[in-house]
Amino acid sequence: MSAPPLTETQILDALRRIQDPDLHRDIVSLDFIKDLKVEDGSVAFTIELTTPACPVKAQMEAQAKEFVGALPGVKEVDVTMSARVTRGRAATDKQSISGVRNIIAVASGKGGVGKSTVAVNLAMALAESGARVGLMDSDIYGPSIPLMMNVSGSPTAGAGNRMVPMENYGVKLMSIGFMTPGDDSPVIWRGPMVMQAVTQFLYNVEWGELDYLIVDMPPGTGDAVLTLVQKVPLSGAVIVTTPQDIALIDAKKGLMMFTKVETPILGIVENMSSFVCPHCGERTEIFSSGGGRKMSEKYEVPLLGEIPLDPEIREWGDQGKPIVIAKPESPVAEAFRTFASAVAARVSVVNIGTGTADRPASGSYIPLKVG
Numbered sequence: 001m002s003a004p005p006l007t008e009t010q011i012l013d014a015l016r017r018i019q020d021p022d023l024h025r026d027i028v029s030l031d032f033i034k035d036l037k038v039e040d041g042s043v044a045f046t047i048e049l050t051t052p053a054c055p056v057k058a059q060m061e062a063q064a065k066e067f068v069g070a071l072p073g074v075k076e077v078d079v080t081m082s083a084r085v086t087r088g089r090a091a092t093d094k095q096s097i098s099g100v101r102n103i104i105a106v107a108s109g110k111g112g113v114g115k116s117t118v119a120v121n122l123a124m125a126l127a128e129s130g131a132r133v134g135l136m137d138s139d140i141y142g143p144s145i146p147l148m149m150n151v152s153g154s155p156t157a158g159a160g161n162r163m164v165p166m167e168n169y170g171v172k173l174m175s176i177g178f179m180t181p182g183d184d185s186p187v188i189w190r191g192p193m194v195m196q197a198v199t200q201f202l203y204n205v206e207w208g209e210l211d212y213l214i215v216d217m218p219p220g221t222g223d224a225v226l227t228l229v230q231k232v233p234l235s236g237a238v239i240v241t242t243p244q245d246i247a248l249i250d251a252k253k254g255l256m257m258f259t260k261v262e263t264p265i266l267g268i269v270e271n272m273s274s275f276v277c278p279h280c281g282e283r284t285e286i287f288s289s290g291g292g293r294k295m296s297e298k299y300e301v302p303l304l305g306e307i308p309l310d311p312e313i314r315e316w317g318d319q320g321k322p323i324v325i326a327k328p329e330s331p332v333a334e335a336f337r338t339f340a341s342a343v344a345a346r347v348s349v350v351n352i353g354t355g356t357a358d359r360p361a362s363g364s365y366i367p368l369k370v371g
């Protein structure tokens with residue numbers, strides 16, 4: 001007697017064993033399984049993730065093959081991995097940007113902690129994973145992104161007088177640096193001017209379809225930054241810190257600012273975490289160690305990454321080639337990729353978490369203890 005034919009229900013039940021570690025639900029109830037086809041022992045389906053930068057993509061694919069392959073009667077399993085990035089739900093009083101799914105602020109309590117470096121490499125790592133990415137430099141005091149991304153010139157006007165963003169390494173770019181005279185004279189930006197320029201970048205640029213628009217924020221927590229945070233429909237914010245106590249105090253101010261305006265904190269990243277000697281490989285904690293981790297525990301915000309101090313980051317950055325692509329195999333590039341995956345995963349959690357029945361609405365469910 002031949003075995004009863006395989007059913008879709010059997011396949012889905014096998015796939016239900018796979019949990020998304022960030023969303024804490026199985027991939028069937030999350031509706032990740034698409035285009036399921038069963039024919040004479042051949043099974044084909046797509047797993048549609050919430051981000052192409054999913055940290056457990058390979059593991060999920062392997063599990064799906066294993067669990068379905070173990071069902072009696074299955075001869076062949078064809079799994080396609082794809083992603084459809086979730087859309088941030090901006091607060092209703094903010095104007096969203098059509099086509100842009102998520103705006104992510106990269107912020108710091110003070111300058112010089114590597115905020116722009118982190119923003120650039122985050123954008124690069126997300127783009128490398130297959131996401132559609134834009135990078136907006138709103139750091140008025142030192143617009144360093146044109147240099148770091150090796151882009152110069154001025155954006156041209158496109159249809160309807162909207163600016164066409166510059167582009168390099170597959171990332172769309174706008175920078176306040178494109179709007180300065182080009183000589184090295186310092187530009188004194190006042191709050192309202194910053195706001196006007198940044199608003200133009202956001203709403204008057206042809207970003208097209210983007211999964212993530214990374215915004216390199218001006219440093220600090222002053223009025224201009226606060227106004228920006230209040231105006232921009234952010235999916236969430238990443239706070240960059242270094243391990244020194246003084247930087248951590250400033251980072252805490254950043255956390256408080258975003259919390260006050262109910263912007264979800266995606267987490268913090270500790271830059272210049274430790275120094276790995278290029279000669280002997282020994283790790284040295286130049287500043288103090290574990291400050292970012294302690295801070296993340298104290299305020300109950302995720303630690304998204306720890307990026308080592310490595311002179312090559314600056315050297316390649318100055319040459320306009322972000323380390324993620326300049327030295328893709330290096331531990332530093334790997335640290336940036338792990339961090340980018342953590343950011344993408346947090347964005348999915350925040351987006352799926354907002355406004356659903358089992359979780360309270362935006363921001364407030366992020367268990368942030370700031371005091």
Ligand code: ADP
Pocket residue numbers: 108110111112113114115116117118142144219271272273307308309310311312313314315317318
């Ligand atoms: P911010 O945007 O916070 O002012 P930048 O990203 O411009 O900081 O970084 C300041 C300087 O430090 C730059 O020269 C940059 O190349 C360098 N830098 C940033 N992060 C690192 C790191 N992890 N290791 C070594 N140099 C770094």
